[in-house]
Amino acid sequence: MLRGAAAPTATDEQKKELEKIELIKKNIGLYPDFPKAGVLFRDTCTILRQPNAFQALKEVLVQCVRVHFVETECIGGLDARGFLIGPIIALELRIPFIPIRKRGKLPGKVTTEEYTKEYGKDAVEIQDESVTAGAKILLVDDLLATGGSLQASCNLIEKCYGEVIGCLVIAEIENLHGRAQIPVPLHSIVKY
Ligand SMILES: O=P(O)(O)OC[C@H]1O[C@H](OP(=O)(O)OP(=O)(O)O)[C@H](O)[C@@H]1O
Numbered sequence: 001m002l003r004g005a006a007a008p009t010a011t012d013e014q015k016k017e018l019e020k021i022e023l024i025k026k027n028i029g030l031y032p033d034f035p036k037a038g039v040l041f042r043d044t045c046t047i048l049r050q051p052n053a054f055q056a057l058k059e060v061l062v063q064c065v066r067v068h069f070v071e072t073e074c075i076g077g078l079d080a081r082g083f084l085i086g087p088i089i090a091l092e093l094r095i096p097f098i099p100i101r102k103r104g105k106l107p108g109k110v111t112t113e114e115y116t117k118e119y120g121k122d123a124v125e126i127q128d129e130s131v132t133a134g135a136k137i138l139l140v141d142d143l144l145a146t147g148g149s150l151q152a153s154c155n156l157i158e159k160c161y162g163e164v165i166g167c168l169v170i171a172e173i174e175n176l177h178g179r180a181q182i183p184v185p186l187h188s189i190v191k192y
Pocket residue numbers: 078079080081082116117118122141142143144145146147148149150178
């Protein structure tokens with residue numbers, strides 16, 4: 001540090017963090033009536049068009065794992081937008097990433113879990129061999145709405161003898177109360 005320069009205070013760090021979160025929020029696209037009438041779709045992919053916002057997102061997510069989910073041994077990401085953030089967090093922390101995919105996409109022996117979401121029914125699958133028994137897994141996705149996708153993914157990991165230690169999402173739609181469905185600590189960066 002330069003002689004005479006003030007040491008960064010906790011407030012400086014917090015201010016920087018809040019600026020990053022504002023930048024992330026500003027770059028989430030809003031699309032009314034998609035994929036069906038009455039749904040306001042929050043498009044997190046628009047963050048990827050702005051490298052500064054994507055960089056801020058990566059830093060906030062990695063910091064969040066380091067602070068709130070220190071015991072994480074593996075990142076599990078949900079199809080499709082959890083695949084955009086899970087691998088960059090895992091690579092930064094030098095831990096494995098495992099994909100949780102929609103039904104019928106994964107080869108080999110898989111385990112399946114069905115669920116209901118804001119606009120329909122679906123099912124997620126995981127390759128059995130990708131989960132080490134007892135591994136402490138952090139699940140990541142772009143968004144929490146009704147919580148169906150993450151809840152099903154927690155069940156899936158449990159069926160394969162992994163341990164879900166928490167969930168991390170970019171955005172949470174609070175009035176859909178998805179958080180109540182999640183059996184582990186959940187952290188969201190942006191709240192609507
Ligand atoms: O909390 P929930 O009500 O489960 O909703 C959240 C999920 O919905 C969206 O994906 P979607 O299921 O639309 O699938 P996609 O990634 O294939 O677009 C979103 O990316 C989350 O994964």
